[in-house]
Every structure is written in structure tokens, then in C-alpha cells.
Amino acid sequence: MLVLIVRFTIITALITGFLDIRPPAKETHGEVSASFGENNTALASYTVSEGYDYATRVLRDPWDMSEYTDINQWLNHTGPENYLLNIQVQDGIFSAYSSSGGSYFFALYPGYEPGMNNGKIGRILPINSSLYSCFYLAMQVQNPAAAYYQFTWGDASVVPSVWGMPYGLNLTNEIWKLYRVDLRTWPYISGTMWTARSAWQNLSVVPSLTGSTPFAIDWLRLTNCTPVYVNLSDLPANIYDLWLETTSPVHSIMALEGFTPQPNGSYAWDVQGIQPGTYTYSVKLTGSSNTIQQGQLTIVPTTIMNFTQPSPLSGPDFATSYSNPWDMDISDIVRIDCASWGIQNGILSIETLPPATIDPACIGDSANESDPRIFLNVPGFSYPSAFRYLSYSANIDGVWSAIEVGMIVRMFWILDYNGLPCYYVSRAISLDVGWYTYSADLYDPWNGYPETVFPTGCPVETWRDQDQVGPLILYDIEPNENVTDYTFYQDFDWFRLTMPDQVTQGQPFVVMLSINKPASQVRSVEYYYTNDLAQPMQHLAQRYITQPGPYITYLPLALSTYNSANPISSNIINFVWDTTGVSIGEYYICALAYDGYNQSLYCSESLVKVNG
Ligand SMILES: [Ca+2]
Ligand SMILES: [Ca+2]
Ligand SMILES: [Ca+2]
Ligand SMILES: [Ca+2]
Numbered sequence: 001m002l003v004l005i006v007r008f009t010i011i012t013a014l015i016t017g018f019l020d021i022r023p024p025a026k027e028t029h030g031e032v033s034a035s036f037g038e039n040n041t042a043l044a045s046y047t048v049s050e051g052y053d054y055a056t057r058v059l060r061d062p063w064d065m066s067e068y069t070d071i072n073q074w075l076n077h078t079g080p081e082n083y084l085l086n087i088q089v090q091d092g093i094f095s096a097y098s099s100s101g102g103s104y105f106f107a108l109y110p111g112y113e114p115g116m117n118n119g120k121i122g123r124i125l126p127i128n129s130s131l132y133s134c135f136y137l138a139m140q141v142q143n144p145a146a147a148y149y150q151f152t153w154g155d156a157s158v159v160p161s162v163w164g165m166p167y168g169l170n171l172t173n174e175i176w177k178l179y180r181v182d183l184r185t186w187p188y189i190s191g192t193m194w195t196a197r198s199a200w201q202n203l204s205v206v207p208s209l210t211g212s213t214p215f216a217i218d219w220l221r222l223t224n225c226t227p228v229y230v231n232l233s234d235l236p237a238n239i240y241d242l243w244l245e246t247t248s249p250v251h252s253i254m255a256l257e258g259f260t261p262q263p264n265g266s267y268a269w270d271v272q273g274i275q276p277g278t279y280t281y282s283v284k285l286t287g288s289s290n291t292i293q294q295g296q297l298t299i300v301p302t303t304i305m306n307f308t309q310p311s312p313l314s315g316p317d318f319a320t321s322y323s324n325p326w327d328m329d330i331s332d333i334v335r336i337d338c339a340s341w342g343i344q345n346g347i348l349s350i351e352t353l354p355p356a357t358i359d360p361a362c363i364g365d366s367a368n369e370s371d372p373r374i375f376l377n378v379p380g381f382s383y384p385s386a387f388r389y390l391s392y393s394a395n396i397d398g399v400w401s402a403i404e405v406g407m408i409v410r411m412f413w414i415l416d417y418n419g420l421p422c423y424y425v426s427r428a429i430s431l432d433v434g435w436y437t438y439s440a441d442l443y444d445p446w447n448g449y450p451e452t453v454f455p456t457g458c459p460v461e462t463w464r465d466q467d468q469v470g471p472l473i474l475y476d477i478e479p480n481e482n483v484t485d486y487t488f489y490q491d492f493d494w495f496r497l498t499m500p501d502q503v504t505q506g507q508p509f510v511v512m513l514s515i516n517k518p519a520s521q522v523r524s525v526e527y528y529y530t531n532d533l534a535q536p537m538q539h540l541a542q543r544y545i546t547q548p549g550p551y552i553t554y555l556p557l558a559l560s561t562y563n564s565a566n567p568i569s570s571n572i573i574n575f576v577w578d579t580t581g582v583s584i585g586e587y588y589i590c591a592l593a594y595d596g597y598n599q600s601l602y603c604s605e606s607l608v609k610v611n612g
Pocket of ligand 4: 494
């Protein structure tokens, strides 16, 4: 894990280095695209890049409160007296009611401690503290008694043993306000300073230290403190506030309080803490509703790139290689124990009774839990260790996830060790309520190490090294370990066990990216391949160009096969990589995009294996 943290620290440090190669005029100055009006009311329209934000750059998912996943991990595990109530994530706003002064949510959840490391968690994607240190929170609280909010950074534990917490963070009742804390200079810190550790895996927020407070959050950002300036002008000498008006939903946010323009009437407004979007801004005399100047501000979102090929879902799949993918038709199930189940429209639905009412033979001995098992069709004996990514699409009912009472999935594999069946139980993958796709890398030494091996005498080997034991006999998914007094309702759409994407040296490989904007808005993308994520631009990837000769028939064939499975849509970008001259090995693909305002660099999560 330490290696991973160091690696990601280096990556983020490297990525920030690219800021230096941006065209400077685009980096820090607003582009005025309309001239000032003829009367005294100055009207302007500014378009600028987005500030450099951790969640955007590293999680590939800004804390814009557009998705429940921005706040849902380990939600409400503080104990009933500390719960958030009336939780809503709607129209880009997260709102709830703080029942106590201890009600909090995780912006960055470190990960389920006994479980596998998977998803957008701090243990995989820690915050580089020397890079990201300007905290912004666009929030409204509605409680005259609420005086302070708070947030905490911490190490890789849910209840961190090393943590730090700024205090003295004043709230203003009723109004929407953009709160800002520079973590390098804020004078009041309890615990460990932000910069005392190179990385943090945990970031949680208490919207109000006073209970009984309704609150709403539009966004949270953690930037590198590099300003993105909008240069306002024509402001008579006075003290002003800056307000942002948004349309959907309509609200006004005080973005800056009490600023004084230069003697020449100009003011360099730093908008790095503002979520991308288009706003009307109003300059008002401070503390009044008297508008002096209005204009339009557009912050262009960073091009966020998600690799759909290569990805943990795109490589060769174990069950598919035997011509029957685990897409949940009846032939995929050998047997299901200790749960009632059915299959309809390619969805496996299962119900797990609580331990009080389930058949006693179905109760596990570790926590007296209800312990169902789904035995998947494993065609013949084989050696599946080359399949390193476990993925599945699952849904579980609930108000919020209850991991510690059994909302988990484990993998179980049985190997033939010279005639002795050996049983291997994986670590748990935690589930969230609702439909999600989960992926875990079983070659991660922590993820692949079995939690339990039995009987005695069976060699303890990781998933990766299972071939040293013997061939696979049975494979099952253990979908939950219910210790509650209620039934779990669960669905699975599919399971996959994939190996890295494969290509034969000299042949084309199609890289596919899904981006957060129309592809037409991206001016350029350069591609790289690397065997070291600390060097994302290790080798430039050459574009495959159709040539006379045997390849001329190959490429259209490959593309047409590809396109029929994945119709081209406007936010998908393809690149055909020419692997001629690429050394045999396994590589991540990285892409550097420029949209005219923002430069961004992202690498694939999984590998492409170039074979000889
Ligand atoms: Ca988001
Ligand atoms: Ca929002
Ligand atoms: Ca099937
Ligand atoms: Ca299905």
C-alpha cells in the first residue's frame, strides 16, 4: 500500500507539472468575449478554465453533488444520535438535516477496512497534501444558532488515528456562501497539520457543529490554490460583495465578501473555488442588495476522461471464453444455497432471510450470519489466475449501506490440491444501496490475499498464485452476511472475471474514452503508454494508419466489430494505437487532453498486454 501511495503522490505531482505547459494566457485570465456597455453599467462575459481540483483530477468525479456517490460512502455510521436525516441529492444539491453537532459525511472515504480496496476510496486515491490545499464549500445552513462548520482530514482508517481539523470556521445563517480555507495558512488547527503528512486518505465534513440544522451544499472543492483570475474593471471606489446566480435550481451564492477594487477600478477575482458552469455574477455594495455591475461567468469544466477500453470490463472474460458469460441466465447458476432466488430478464434476484428465521444450516460460524452462496457455472477444470479483475453489477435495497451488518460480497474458490479440495475465501467487497458496478483488482496483494483458507494443510496462496495449488473445482459468490433482523433484497445483472486487454505486437489496439462533454469541445488528445504510472508520458503512442498490405483488411474489420458492440456517441473518443515497435509487456494508456481552456491527463485503470 505504501508503494501505491507513493506512486499516486508522484503521479499527482507530475500531473500538476503540466500546468506549466499550458498556454499562460489561458491559464489565469478570463477571456472577455463581449465589450462593455455604453452606459455606466459595465456588462461583460468571461470564460475561464476550471481551478485545479482533487476530486476532478484524481477521483474523476467532482464533488459537485450531482451524484449520490459524491457523499454516500459510509453515510450515517456515526450512531443514531448523529444521523443526517432527510437526505437528498437533487439538481446538483446535497441537502439534509443535521440531527446533532456530530452529523458528518465523507467526501473522501478511506475504504472498508477489512475489505478489498476498490472504487473511489482514499486508500487507492489519496490526497497529495502538498498539491491540494485550498478547501472550498458552497453551502447554506438554516439555523440562527449554528455558528461553525468543521471538517477533518485523516489517515486510512474510517476513525483515523492520525487526523487534523481546522476550527473557528464561521457560518453565516440563511445565505448561500462560498466558504474558503487555505489549509497551509489557517491558524487554528487541532491535531496534525495538513502538510505534516504527504497524503491523506480521509476527508469528512460536519456542516454544522450545532444540531437541528438543515443544510444544503452545492459543491465542495479542494484545489491547488493556483488562482484562476477574472479581471473585473470599472468599479468605483467602494467595498463590494460578489454574488453568483444559478438557474437550476435558482439560488444566489455569496462568492466573495467585502473586497476593495484597485484605485483604477479593477479587481482580479479568483474563481478557482467555483464549480464549472455558467453564472450571472453581480457586484453589490457590501451588505446591500444594490447591484453596481453584472455580467456572465462561464467556467469550462476540465475534460474528465474515463477509459472504457482498456478497462477492467473490456478485457477477455473467463466465462465468455467458455462461450457462456455470467450474464445471469439460468445456465450460469449451478446452485444457490441459503437464499430464495429467481432470474428474470437477465437479472438474478435473491432474498436472504435474517439469521433468526433462516435454516440453521445456513448460519455461518464467524458472526452467526445468514450465509448464502451462489455457485456459478465454471465450465470444466481450469486455471483462472490470469483473470485478475473481478467485476459485477449489483443492487441492494436499503436507506443507506450497512456494510458492517452484512452488505458485502465475497468470492470463494475451491482448488484441487493433489486430490484435496482447498477452500479460499476472499476479503469482502462492500456494497452501497442502489445499482452500481463494482470492480476489484485481485492482483493487488491485499485484495488477492485470502481472508480464510481451509482445511489445514492447504497452501495459503493469493489469487494470483493459485496455479501453484491446483486447478479450479468450484467458484462461488457469497453475496452477503446478514446479521440484521430483516431480509436483504439483492439483484445481480452480471459477473465478470477479466484479464488485461490483449493485443499482438504490431496489430492495432482500439483505445476508447468516455468523456464528460461532447467530443467536439476537445481540441486535442495525445496518447501515451507506460509501464509505470509515475511516468504517465513514458512513451508516445503512435496512431495506427491504414497501410497497403495485409493490414488494410484488418483494421476496418476490427473497427466494425468494435462499433457494433459500442455505438459511437458524442462523448466517446476512440484512438487506434499502432503497437508496431512496442516492447512486449503490460502497459497503462494515458491521455492528455486540451479543450482550449483546461489541460488534463488521465491514465487507464487497467492494463493492455502486448503479446509477441
Ligand atoms: Ca460528482
Ligand atoms: Ca452542484
Ligand atoms: Ca450466460
Ligand atoms: Ca444480465
